[in-house]
Amino acid sequence: MSEHLTLSAPANLRDLGGIPAAGGMVRTGVAIRADDLSLIPREDAEALIAGGLGAVIDLRTSAEVRNTGRGVLADLPVAYHHLSLMTALGVRGPGARVDPRDPVAMGGLYADIYATAADKIVTSLAILALTPRATAFHCSAGKDRTGVLAAAFLLALGAEDDAIVADYALTGDNSEAIRKRLRPVLRRVLSEHGIADAMTESAKEERFSGIAMETMLATLRERHGDPLQPLRDAGLTEGLVDTLRRRAVHPV
Numbered sequence: 001m002s003e004h005l006t007l008s009a010p011a012n013l014r015d016l017g018g019i020p021a022a023g024g025m026v027r028t029g030v031a032i033r034a035d036d037l038s039l040i041p042r043e044d045a046e047a048l049i050a051g052g053l054g055a056v057i058d059l060r061t062s063a064e065v066r067n068t069g070r071g072v073l074a075d076l077p078v079a080y081h082h083l084s085l086m087t088a089l090g091v092r093g094p095g096a097r098v099d100p101r102d103p104v105a106m107g108g109l110y111a112d113i114y115a116t117a118a119d120k121i122v123t124s125l126a127i128l129a130l131t132p133r134a135t136a137f138h139c140s141a142g143k144d145r146t147g148v149l150a151a152a153f154l155l156a157l158g159a160e161d162d163a164i165v166a167d168y169a170l171t172g173d174n175s176e177a178i179r180k181r182l183r184p185v186l187r188r189v190l191s192e193h194g195i196a197d198a199m200t201e202s203a204k205e206e207r208f209s210g211i212a213m214e215t216m217l218a219t220l221r222e223r224h225g226d227p228l229q230p231l232r233d234a235g236l237t238e239g240l241v242d243t244l245r246r247r248a249v250h251p252v
């Protein structure tokens with residue numbers, strides 16, 4: 001990690017505990033979604049571990065990981081899994097980029113990520129099911145790729161679409177802090193991907209509405225019927241779903 005990076009506390013970190021799921025609600029201390037954990041100061045990392053963190057799933061591209069590394073968590077007792085959901089940022093099909101200001105296009109991109117990276121999502125769900133302590137998963141802003149994995153996790157637990165969209169939309173409360181935190185870091189990696197600065201004021205309204213996630217869920221149902229079908233085709237078994245639900249759902 002570059003010595004010139006400014007470390008800061010996560011701006012978009014939250015435990016998914018309390019979200020309604022089939023037969024109960026998600027347990028606290030199982031799944032934590034976050035923005036870039038490679039940038040956190042040691043004291044914040046140690047506090048997460050003291051609070052129960054046992055594993056990190058890094059959803060960033062290889063270029064993003066090269067940019068900042070793993071940060072201080074690399075020196076602490078946390079399992080690390082790099083499961084990139086995209087090879088390049090913002091690409092939907094050969095040569096086609098998605099306008100981050102278009103929520104419907106972003107939702108289509110999410111559905112594409114969900115299907116094309118289904119094997120990595122299944123692996124992530126297995127980590128969440130089998131890790132005895134909490135698992136945190138993150139990309140950069142903790143919204144797009146993190147939102148796709150959070151949706152897959154909640155779908156596997158039988159959560160309703162409204163609950164999934166509501167969780168996704170909570171990122172809007174943190175939008176300004178996310179931009180402030182990530183802007184210095186993202187410029188270089190976005191340039192590597194041939195993308196202009198996506199953390200602009202013009203992107204604010206789209207990036208933090210619920211429309212993109214609503215579109216993703218509707219697109220998955222239109223294409224596959226059961227939104228879990230792409231994951232089942234990639235190896236999600238009923239046994240893993242049952243294990244995940246026993247681990248992650250608190251009956252009420």
